[in-house]
Amino acid sequence: MDTSRLTRVDEATWRLEPEGAMRVPAIVYGTEDLVREMDEKVLEQTRNVACLPGIVKAAYALPDAHWGYGFPIGGVAAFDPDAGGVVSAGGVGFDISCGVRTITTGLDRSEVAPLVEKLADALYAAVPVGLGRTGQIKLSDAELDAMLAGGARWAVSMGWGDPADLERIEEKGQMAGADPAAVSRKAKERQRAEMGTLGSGNHYLEIQEVAEIFDAEAARVFGLAKGQVVVTIHCGSRGLGHQIGTEFLREMALAAPAHGIELPDRELACAPLRSALAQRYLGAMRAAINCALANREIIDHLARGVLRRMFPQARMALLFDVSHNTCKLERHRIDGEEKALFVHRKGATRAFGPGHPEVPEPLRAVGQPVLIGGSMGTGSWVLAGAATSEQKSFASAVHGAGRAMSRHEATRQYRGDQIVAELRSRGVVVRAPSMRGVAEEAPAAYKDVDAVVLAAERAGLARRVAHLVPIVCIKG
Amino acid sequence: MPAEARFEHFVHGADIGIRGIGPTLEEAFAQAARALTAVMVDPATLQPRQTVEVACSAPDRETLLVDFLNALLFETATRHMLFGRFDVRIEGDRLEARASGEPIDAARHEPAVEVKGATMTELAVRPLPEGGWLAQCVVDV
Numbered sequence: 001m002d003t004s005r006l007t008r009v010d011e012a013t014w015r016l017e018p019e020g021a022m023r024v025p026a027i028v029y030g031t032e033d034l035v036r037e038m039d040e041k042v043l044e045q046t047r048n049v050a051c052l053p054g055i056v057k058a059a060y061a062l063p064d065a066h067w068g069y070g071f072p073i074g075g076v077a078a079f080d081p082d083a084g085g086v087v088s089a090g091g092v093g094f095d096i097s098c099g100v101r102t103i104t105t106g107l108d109r110s111e112v113a114p115l116v117e118k119l120a121d122a123l124y125a126a127v128p129v130g131l132g133r134t135g136q137i138k139l140s141d142a143e144l145d146a147m148l149a150g151g152a153r154w155a156v157s158m159g160w161g162d163p164a165d166l167e168r169i170e171e172k173g174q175m176a177g178a179d180p181a182a183v184s185r186k187a188k189e190r191q192r193a194e195m196g197t198l199g200s201g202n203h204y205l206e207i208q209e210v211a212e213i214f215d216a217e218a219a220r221v222f223g224l225a226k227g228q229v230v231v232t233i234h235c236g237s238r239g240l241g242h243q244i245g246t247e248f249l250r251e252m253a254l255a256a257p258a259h260g261i262e263l264p265d266r267e268l269a270c271a272p273l274r275s276a277l278a279q280r281y282l283g284a285m286r287a288a289i290n291c292a293l294a295n296r297e298i299i300d301h302l303a304r305g306v307l308r309r310m311f312p313q314a315r316m317a318l319l320f321d322v323s324h325n326t327c328k329l330e331r332h333r334i335d336g337e338e339k340a341l342f343v344h345r346k347g348a349t350r351a352f353g354p355g356h357p358e359v360p361e362p363l364r365a366v367g368q369p370v371l372i373g374g375s376m377g378t379g380s381w382v383l384a385g386a387a388t389s390e391q392k393s394f395a396s397a398v399h400g401a402g403r404a405m406s407r408h409e410a411t412r413q414y415r416g417d418q419i420v421a422e423l424r425s426r427g428v429v430v431r432a433p434s435m436r437g438v439a440e441e442a443p444a445a446y447k448d449v450d451a452v453v454l455a456a457e458r459a460g461l462a463r464r465v466a467h468l469v470p471i472v473c474i475k476g
Numbered sequence: 477m478p479a480e481a482r483f484e485h486f487v488h489g490a491d492i493g494i495r496g497i498g499p500t501l502e503e504a505f506a507q508a509a510r511a512l513t514a515v516m517v518d519p520a521t522l523q524p525r526q527t528v529e530v531a532c533s534a535p536d537r538e539t540l541l542v543d544f545l546n547a548l549l550f551e552t553a554t555r556h557m558l559f560g561r562f563d564v565r566i567e568g569d570r571l572e573a574r575a576s577g578e579p580i581d582a583a584r585h586e587p588a589v590e591v592k593g594a595t596m597t598e599l600a601v602r603p604l605p606e607g608g609w610l611a612q613c614v615v616d617v
Binding site: 039066068070093094095131132133134190194200201239243246249250253254266269402403408436437440 | 485486487488489490491492516535539542543546549550552553554556558579580582586587588589590592593594595596597599614616617
C-alpha cells in the first residue's frame with residue numbers, strides 16, 4: 001500500500017481523511033512494514049466501505065488486512081440504523097461466523113509427545129475433513145431448525161458438548177434473533193450431513209503447546225501454563241453459511257438500486273437495516289452463527305473423546321470460542337452518547353477490554369480472550385482485548401496472519417509432501433487429505449503472524465498473552 | 477479467428493480467480509466451470525459417469541455466470557460429486573446445463589480444497605476483440 005496518501009497518527013495508526021464519496025475517514029492499523037506490504041486493494045476497499053450509508057466514525061483495516069470481497073478481510077465497520085445504516089452480506093462474508101476455539105487439557109507436552117503419531121491418526125479418523133466428507137450426524141428438518149435456533153446450546157442438549165462450555169462462547173453459545181425460516185431450503189440441504197465437519201482451505205484442528213507466556217496474570221486467568229497442551233479448532237458454518245452468503249449477496253446486489261444505494265463495487269452488496277431484506281438477512285445470518293457455534297462444539301466434542309481415550313488424566317475445559325466473520329448489534333459510545341450499532345467484523349475478532357460486562361465473569365478482569373490462528377508451521381496466539389480497543393476499533397482485533405502469497409504461487413513454489421516432511425523434522429505432525437491442499441497452505445504463503453499480533457498490541461487493539469506452537473495439525 | 481476453448485486461473489490475494497474462454501458464450505461458461513473444478517481437482521481425471529442438470533436465470537450475464545457456478549457448487553456439496561464435462565445452453569436470461577462427472581473419492585481425487593462460493597469480485601462476461609467470449613470471477617476457498 002502506498003503510504004504517501006495516508007497521515008501517520010502514531011506508530012501503528014494511519015489515516016485517510018474523507019475524500020470524494022467517503023462519509024468517514026479510513027483508518028489502517030499496522031506497523032510501517034505491514035502497511036507497506038498490504039495490497040493497494042485494501043485501501044481501495046476500505047475507502048469504498050467508508051462510502052456506505054450510515055457508517056459511523058471510520059472504516060477500519062486491521063494489521064492482517066488483505067484484499068477481500070467488497071470489504072477487506074481484516075475489516076471493521078459499524079452502521080447506525082437511525083442514520084440510514086446498512087447491513088452487508090459481503091461485509092460478513094461467505095463463511096459466516098468462521099472462528100476459533102481453544103480448549104485447555106491440563107496435559108504437559110511430555111505426556112503427549114510419545115503418542116503424537118497415534119494421536120494424529122485418531123483425531124484424523126474422528127473428525128471428518130476436506131471436500132466430500134460427511135459427518136456421522138444427519139439432521140431431520142426439525143433438528144436442523146432446532147440447531148439453527150439453538151447453536152452450541154443445542155449441541156450440548158443433544159449430548160455433543162459440555163454444558164460448562166456455554167459460558168465460554170460468545171453470546172453464551174446461542175445467537176439471539178436467529179430465524180431458521182429465513183434460511184433457504186438449499187442452505188439447509190447443504191448442511192444436513194455436514195455437522196461436525198472441519199471443511200478445508202485454512203481450517204484446521206491442532207494440538208498445540210503453550211510455548212511462551214507474555215502476560216502472566218492473564219495467562220493464569222485463562223488457564224494457560226508454559227509447556228501445557230491445548231486443542232485449537234478453526235472452522236465455520238460450513239455449506240449452510242456459504243449458501244446464505246451466496247444467496248443474500250446476489251439479492252442485495254440486485255436490490256441496491258431499488259433501495260437507492262449506489263454501489264462502488266457489486267461485492268459491497270448491502271441493504272438498509274430498516275428494510276425487509278436486511279431483516280431477513282440478519283435472521284438467516286444469525287442462524288448461520290448458531291450453525292458455526294454448534295459445529296465447533298461438535299468437533300470439540302469429537303476431539304475431546306479422542307483425548308479422553310488416550311489420556312484419561314486430561315482435564316479439558318473450553319478457554320474461549322470467538323467468531324471472526326459476523327455482524328452484531330452492539331452498544332458503543334459515540335461522542336459521549338451510547339448508540340446501538342451493527343458492527344461488521346470481516347476477518348476481525350471481537351476484543352472487549354477488561355471489565356466489559358459481556359466478558360464471562362471469571363475472565364472479566366483481564367479482558368476477552370482473542371484467539372489468533374496462524375499458518376501450519378508458525379504457531380498461534382492468545383491475546384486479551386485491550387482497554388483501548390473500544391475507542392480504537394469498536395472493540396475489535398485481528399483474526400490471523402492473512403495470506404501473503406496466492407494459492408497459485410504457493411503450489412508453484414512448494415510441494416505438499418516436502419512441507420509435511422519439513423514440519424515433521426520441526427516436531428509438527430500433519431495429517432491432510434490432499435498434498436496440493438498442504439502446498440496451498442504452505443507456512444510461507446502467510447504473513448508473519450508474530451508481526452501481526454505485535455502490531456495489534458502496538459495499535460492498542462489487544463495485548464499478547466501466550467504464544468502457541470503446533471504439535472499435531474489436522475488440515476482440512 | 478475466434479478464441480480457442482480453454483480455461484485458466486488468475487491470482488487473487490487470498491483466493492483464486494477462474495477464467496473460461498471460448499468461441500461462444502456457452503463454451504466460455506463451460507470452460508469457466510472446468511476452471512472451477514480445477515481449483516479442487518484436475519478435471520481431466522474425472523470420468524463422466526453421471527450427468528446432472530442445472531438451470532438458472534438472471535437479469536444479466538455476469539449474475540448468470542455466478543448463479544451457474546454456484547448451482548454447480550450446490551450439486552457438488554449435496555451429491556458429493558465432481559464434474560469435468562459441461563454442456564451449456566443459454567437463451568436470453570436463462571441457462572440450462574448438463575454437468576457430467578463422478579462421486580468424490582477422497583483417496584483417488586485428493587481434492588485440494590472445497591470452494592465456498594463464486595463471488596462477484598473480478599466478475600466479467602464479455603466478448604473478446606479477436607472473437608469469442610471470456611467469463612471469469614474469483615471464487616472463495
